Amino acid sequence: MGWLEDNVMIVTGGGSGLGRALVERFLGEGARVGVLEKSAEKAEKLANDFGEDVLVVEGDVRKYDDNARVVQETVRQFGRLDTFVANAAIWDFSTKMVDIPVDRLDALFDEMFHINVKGYLHGARAAVEELAATGGSIIYTVSNAGFYPGGGGPLYTASKHAVVGLIKELAFELGPKIRVNGVAPGAMPTDLRGPGSLGMGETTITSVPLGDLVKQCTVLQELPEAADYTGHYVLLASKANSRTATGAIINCDGGMGVRGLAETAGGNDL
Ligand SMILES: NC(=O)c1ccc[n+]([C@@H]2O[C@H](COP(=O)([O-])OP(=O)(O)OC[C@H]3O[C@@H](n4cnc5c(N)ncnc54)[C@H](O)[C@@H]3O)[C@@H](O)[C@H]2O)c1
Structure with a gap:
């Protein structure tokens, strides 16, 4: 018996990386x-791979109507909605402020915040009535960049800090019927893309030496796969196992925040 037996979930950006692993x-x-x-x-690949247990809507998280459509069609097909996972995002490839061309700043800000923040708000707004009906929950994918600098440039880092703010505010506003929580993963090799406004729409995070970065920046030192983060979502979505959790964020970035100042993490013979 699974932890989400008979639950109905929605995942934005479920086509690759963490979303597809979720x-x-x-399903499992x-x-x-x-x-x-x-x-x-x-x-199309999702629909072909998973058949009738997955309902796929092609659309853009930046549009409220597309978020509303995935909620309506999911409830029409599966009868209810228990958890909405807002997860689709883009990364800025750690482009520092002074390296952002001044004439690109408006477009970059809008692109980053419309996908990474407004998309999450649209998703929650579109789902609240259905979630209230089942005593359900919202889970937002955050990032280490929701807590620490240097995992993005100013726009990605600010967008993920904004997501932390949304989690706290919506947990306050939507209780007691709906729980609102977050998962803050660290690096993983996925298809995560950059902003089109910086000409990075086809660049993926796998072009960055993530394994080396993770070794330097985390206590656990190993680069996880997307699937390694999925258990945290299962826990938070489970009504039986997370009844008391709202406004909570699971930091599962390999221990970035307890890395300390020593040259190497660990530093013993264990
Ligand atoms: N990869 C990492 O190292 C890393 C680290 C920390 C946090 N994250 C977070 O994980 C989440 C998932 O990212 P990922 O790494 O799996 O990347 P990914 O690109 O593999 O997955 C994101 C999915 O969202 C889709 N998408 C992008 N823009 C969209 C839009 N406007 N509307 C609808 N769908 C859209 C993409 O097509 C893709 O399928 C993001 O929130 C990201 O910030 C990733």
Whole structure:
């Protein structure tokens, strides 16, 4: 018996990386899943790979109507909604403030905040009535960049700090019927893209030496796969196991915040 037996989940950006790993894990835990995904190619692959237990809507998290459509179609197909996972985002490849061309700043700000922040707000707004009906929850994908500098440039870091603010505010506003929590993963090799406004729409995070960075910046030192983060979402979504959790964020970045100042983490013979 899975932890999410008979639950119905929605995942935004379920076409690759962490989102796709969540779809697979939720199915394995007994749930059915709706997905909102912008890439037509990834949406088609999801539909082909998973069949009738996954409902795929092609659309853009920046549009309220697309968020509303995935909620309506998921509830029409599966009868209810228990958890909305807002997860789709882009990264700024740690582009520092002084390296952002001044004439690109407006477009970059809008692109980053419209996807990473407004998309999350639209998702919550579109889902609240259905979630209230089931005593459900919202889970936001944050990042180490929601807590520490240097995991992005100013715009990615600010967008993920904004997500932390949304979690706290919405947990306050939507209780007692709806719980609102977050998962803050660290690095993983995925298809995470950059902003089109900086000409990075086709650049993926796998072009960065993530294994070396993780070794330097974390206590656990190993680069995880997306699937390694999915258990945290299962825990927070589970009504039986997370009844008391709202406004909580699971930091699962390999111990970035307890890395300390020593040359190497650990530093003993264990
Ligand atoms: N990869 C990492 O190292 C890392 C680290 C910390 C946090 N995260 C976070 O994990 C989450 C998932 O990212 P990922 O690494 O799996 O990347 P990914 O690109 O593999 O997955 C994101 C998915 O969202 C889709 N998407 C992008 N823009 C969209 C839009 N406007 N509307 C609908 N769908 C859209 C993409 O097509 C893709 O399928 C993000 O919130 C990201 O910030 C990633």
